[in-house]
Amino acid sequence: MPSTTAPAALLTLYDREMRRDARPEGPDDAVERVGKVVRRTAPAHGWNGVVWSGFASAEEAEAAIADQIAHYTSRRLPFEWKLYAHDEPADLGSRLLAAGFTPGPDETLMAAETGALALTTTVPDGIRVVPVTDGAGAGQVAEVHERAFGDDASRLRRQLLDALATTPDTVVAVLALAGDVPVSAARMELTPGTSFAGLWGGGTVPEWRGRGIYRALITHRARIAAARGYRILHVDASSLSRPILRRMGFTPLTVTTPYVYEPARWTGGVVGQDAQERWPSHRA
Secondary structure (H helix, E strand, O other), X not given: OOOOOOHHHHHHHHHHHHHHOOOOOOOOXXXXXXXXXXXXXXXXXXXXXXXXXXXXXXXXXXXXXXXXXXXXXXXXXXXXXXXXXXXXXXXXXXXXXXXXXXEOOOEEEEEEEHHHOOOOXXXXXXXXXXXXXXXXXXXXXXXXHHHHHOOOOHHHHHHHHHHHHHXXXXXXXXXXXXXXXXXXXXEEEXXXXXXXXXEEEEEEOHHHOOOOHHHHHHHHHHHHHHHOOOOEEEEEEOOOOHHHHHHHOOEXXXXXXXXXXXXXXXXXXXXXXXXXXXXXXXXX
């Protein structure tokens, strides 16, 4: 079933609700509007970075880049400038690169209206989907993430635990189990006061791929989002997940690129690097 809203209108709504009017994600999370920038500042294990910018000139962009580096460096926090392909100026990515940022892989922002999706995918035989509500479940989500993507998921586990403890109504995390063995995991972030629910972290361990578990977890989360009154799902899709999401009814809106800045920090009088794994949100 096709979406009833044009992609350009969905992108405009996303830019307004999820970027320009971004909200704190927890009690230790601060969203600030500084000039033409909206930024998020959180504890070291949280997501720190720029979620929106609206520059009228290259000079504004240069000044804002320097300001954000100063802000996060003073707090000894690595941070991400999440760049969208339609952000201005057109060479903003090059300016971030010149300022010392490191770009990550491009991903595609995709969206779908929950009412336009055919939520008919069933859980494969031998698999059961269970909610994650405690530390044991969060540990299993981290285990799946590490096996699926090869990343250190210790920060993911801590952030998921924080969300479950402080803002449980804004996060849905699920595991797919084969018997008692976790073989896939995913989460959904619900943003109160907006139209959007975000699909994040979906991954299946290699030996269980190609059996429809990923699609089943998308359907599972989409049903929950619809039941809670969220009209639109969004996801930053990799090249592997894009074809599946397209077949399910998701529409590409734009391309995103994470630019990461890691400031030097003082450790016993020696300048080192405060290496930090990014919050692994850029997988459906």
